[in-house]
Amino acid sequence: MQTRRFGRIGLVSVLSASLLMASACGNSTETGGKETGGKETKTPIKIGVVTSKTGPLEAYGKQELNGLKLGIKYATGGTNEVLGRKIEIIEEDDQFKPEEGKNKARKLLEEDKVDILQGTASSPVALAITDLAKENKKIFMIDPATADDLTGAQFHKYVFRTGRNTGQDWAAGAKYAVENLGKTFYHIAPDNAFGKSSAAAARAAIEKLGGQIVKEDFAPATTQDFTPYLQRAIQSNAKVLLITWAGATPLFKQINELGVYQKMTVYTGIPDLAGIKSMGDGAEGMVGFNTYHYTLPKTKENDWLVENHKKEYGTVPDLFTAGGFAAGIAIVEGIKKAGSTDGDKIAAALEGFKFRAAKGEYTFRKEDHQALQPMYIVKLKKKDGELVPELIKELSPEETAPPITVK
Template identity: 45%
Template sequence: MLLPLVMSVVLAVGCSQNESASSGGGNTIKVGVLASLTGPLESYGKQTARGFELGLDYATEGKREIAGKKIEFVLEDTETKPDVAVQKATKLLETDKVDFLVGSSSSGDTLAVLPLAEEYKKIMVVEPAVADSITGKNWNKYIFRTGRNSSQDAVAGAAAIASKGTKIATMAQDSAYGREGIEAFKTAAEKLGAVIIEEQYVDTNTTDFTANIQKIISAKPEYVFITWAGSNSPWKQLQDMQVQQKGIKVSTGAPDIAALKTMEAMIGMEGFSVYYHSLPKTKMNDWLIDEHKKRFNGEIPDLFTAGGMTAAVAIVEALKKTNADTDSEKLIAAMEGMTFDTPKGQMQFRAEDHQALQTLYAIKLEKKDGVDHPVPVLVREMTMEETAPPVRNQK
């Protein structure tokens, strides 16, 4: 029987396999990065991988070394399939003997892997998966998330459109990300007095949204709030079916650049952004933009690039606090409540659920000369305190 080809990439700095760190010993610290390098979220995974490598270089000043120990990472493709994610994570833990896990691009993949972090007693830094349950009902003490969660998106999205009596419809993919995102949005919007009058969930593989959009039009909301991930997006059909011309305003999060390129019809939309390279005004973000352009043919960093960088920086900062000791109990003690710099400014791991509290941005999409996609323009920054989500882990 032929075995499937497995994508595995090791990025190292002059170290051999027998130098791997284990329980704080050895000369090499190893990080296993799980990402969608193929499949519908391929661009997310590749951005995360680029960002992680850039983050290691930034946080260690290019040395990839902490307290005399070298750092390397092993990159594995989950293919956006939970069973494959478990297979690859098990390989990283058992064969590669990694000290940390990072990932993954999809909430489904990540939720499948969480129990392995607890079983093997290894820190997992979740980036960029957003499902609330990751730091909620499925959380364990080894899980720290640098990515924002659905509730943080929801607070920002609701703040942009919800008020007393506002009638809102919602639309999302029928996935953990989609359903949890809408549930969190509903909670935040209803708290502000809005009324959710229609919910539409779409099969993740569909490319025809006509029936769903028609049901939204028939409900006659003032707004439709959309939570979406991936490239098969509904923006063109929303335009073709003249949703906004019918008096229904569309609101969503400003996504990665590839998705922004499909949102020409959304120019003028008010919503929120997790990251766009021109929004943060920080030293680290300036470095990220300049270095990314140098390494990748003038390309600007994207949403998940900044996230990958943040995950790497968080790991390095934790290791600095433990003097490069990879003992998980020592790392947990160092990381709980830890404040650290990121391209977006400071984040803090909340002690109760290890969710990173962080800045989000209220934005408006505008057309800019010489740019091939609508640009998120800052309306205001929303502080980490303002966007702090509920603690949901009940631990």
């Protein structure tokens, strides 16, 4: 990524002229000095991104950032301007550490004076950051972190999430699993906020439908040997093994090597492209729920995203690119609608707001600012020697609406 320094500590990632070209959409009274020849210049709108640029979720952070930049390009018609002001993105690496993420967010808010926060790949990091957004009255546009508490127990007016939460995952996945795969479930998940949130959502959804969770088995997020967890799952006699995991992991490779696919049904959220590849040939025919694969949505917005992602990055968009894309669009549209970068005004503009992105229509639910959106049930099939998801059913935003858990 091209970076340059902008008179402040930290790397400022400036969207390139080829990426950003679009229309000025209004007037701003904020100015930043004089250009050569005495012209008055307007201060840029600064978006501070905290996400994983290193560590186990590095790939997710990259997908998020690529999508964010393309979403801004799409929403501004290519100019990288809104209200007549340029948009700058300042990127910070949370290193998959909550305290590091919190420190980086504080730096963005206090030193770089960003107008909006966006992130993060990690739910524990997002949970560490969210109160800073509230204290500073800045919008925190969340993607792809999924912990329910972000739009639940820790909800505040400045939080909006374009990514799905774990409640949506299981609203999408539980009904199909109970009706088609079995009634008893063993759940392996990471021992962190993301894993605990997913396990709680899965239990609530599955038990409501008459299924039973035999055991929730939480493994450290750094686990490399899943043999004891998989052996316990096989010995439990549960019909279905539920998997919640994030980031690069040998888990699916070990599922294949231990023959788990032949001993019980494995059901999970279908991961990113690298994750699908790591599942091995034994995963052919496996059914799961999915938030995005570039072949699934049949929308003009997705066509644009796929085409432009190939042009900019030389590859197709991945699992969390669409959420970043939606975040970029929502940020621009929120600023346009508010006519301001003021957090209170943008929050008022976005509450209940409907907009279109790669998967179709998104709606920021008024009660918790969670974006309701389509989800997918898919089956992994071999195509040209590679596993790809084949659509079984597209679920509407209403079908996948998660419980409202705001306290």
